[in-house]
Amino acid sequence: MASRDPSGHALHRETLAVRLSVERSQYGENSEALYLTSGYVQPSAEASARRFAGEDEGYTYGRTGNPTVTSFEQRLAALEGTEACMATASGMAAVMLMCFSLLKAGDHVIISQSMFGSTLKLIGTEFARFGVDTTVVPQTDLAAWRAAVRPGTRLLFAETPTNPLGEVCDIQALADMAHGNGALLAVDNCFATPVLQRPVERGADIVMHSGTKYLDGQGRVMAGALCASAAMVRDKFLPVQKNSGMVLSPFNAWVVLKGLETLDLRMKAQSAQALALARWLESHPAVGRVYYPGLASHPQHELAMRQM
Numbered sequence: 001m002a003s004r005d006p007s008g009h010a011l012h013r014e015t016l017a018v019r020l021s022v023e024r025s026q027y028g029e030n031s032e033a034l035y036l037t038s039g040y041v042q043p044s045a046e047a048s049a050r051r052f053a054g055e056d057e058g059y060t061y062g063r064t065g066n067p068t069v070t071s072f073e074q075r076l077a078a079l080e081g082t083e084a085c086m087a088t089a090s091g092m093a094a095v096m097l098m099c100f101s102l103l104k105a106g107d108h109v110i111i112s113q114s115m116f117g118s119t120l121k122l123i124g125t126e127f128a129r130f131g132v133d134t135t136v137v138p139q140t141d142l143a144a145w146r147a148a149v150r151p152g153t154r155l156l157f158a159e160t161p162t163n164p165l166g167e168v169c170d171i172q173a174l175a176d177m178a179h180g181n182g183a184l185l186a187v188d189n190c191f192a193t194p195v196l197q198r199p200v201e202r203g204a205d206i207v208m209h210s211g212t213k214y215l216d217g218q219g220r221v222m223a224g225a226l227c228a229s230a231a232m233v234r235d236k237f238l239p240v241q242k243n244s245g246m247v248l249s250p251f252n253a254w255v256v257l258k259g260l261e262t263l264d265l266r267m268k269a270q271s272a273q274a275l276a277l278a279r280w281l282e283s284h285p286a287v288g289r290v291y292y293p294g295l296a297s298h299p300q301h302e303l304a305m306r307q308m
């Protein structure tokens with residue numbers, strides 16, 4: 001389905017979150033079909049060869065593509081405002097795919113010390129074994145990020161707000177810093193989701209997701225994604241994904257696709273409840289400190305209100 005209505009008007013994000021998908025099947029189903037298949041019947045040996053070589057469009061094998069997964073990718077890209085998206089088996093598979101696709105021995109990465117623990121271990125420890133050097137900096141200290149930049153810096157990777165303390169960093173400032181030094185900025189947007197924050201609108205190059213969290217929203221399946229330009233998805237992520245197999249299962253894609261339909265409503269309701277709860281906790285005599293970016297007492301409250 002196109003992102004415009006029949007008279008050419010752009011559809012709202014909330015509409016795309018419900019409607020955007022690959023073409024309906026011949027049965028005209030209202031809810032997107034769940035294509036549980038590992039392979040696809042090919043029209044001819046020649047057509048199959050062209051598809052496998054990437055010269056023609058068309059599905060060949062489950063590790064290289066699936067229509068239900070494509071629907072999830074199209075919908076999340078529309079919500080994030082990126083040209084394309086690549087789904088992965090989990091959030092950590094998304095981090096893995098990004099690093100495998102973009103980094104090589106000798107490259108340097110800067111990440112915040114407040115990032116999700118597995119992200120810190122995967123990049124800081126596992127990729128170190130392959131010669132990728134990482135500097136870990138305080139999340140909100142822009143001067144520390146700047147001081148860490150060096151000629152081999154290829155990637156700045158931030159999570160904002162962080163899990164679980166809700167520290168917020170300035171996406172635009174980090175994007176400017178990355179681009180001024182020939183590097184890319186990736187943002188883990190797992191906690192905010194595109195309903196509350198769209199990092200590419202502030203200069204980020206890659207938006208990473210754990211779909212396991214709010215995108216599904218009901219604790220059912222693991223999922224992940226990288227949203228980026230069409231060129232980056234096609235030329236960097238796809239070749240690695242095709243050969244490494246960290247793919248999202250069609251069933252999980254379908255579940256998260258359904259989750260995206262209610263994402264807007266859920267995020268707004270959750271945020272309203274969270275703010276009410278945070279205010280109540282802040283006024284409670286037994287509570288020492290409350291970490292919530294929506295509270296005026298949060299150290300990055302003003303920044304959070306500006307970029308979220």
Ligand SMILES: Cc1ncc(COP(=O)(O)O)c(C=O)c1O
Pocket residue numbers: 090091092093116118159163188190191209210211212213222223224
């Ligand atoms: C902020 C953040 N990023 C990434 C991940 C990893 O995602 P997954 O558990 O889907 O691999 C998590 C998981 O809790 C997370 O909270």
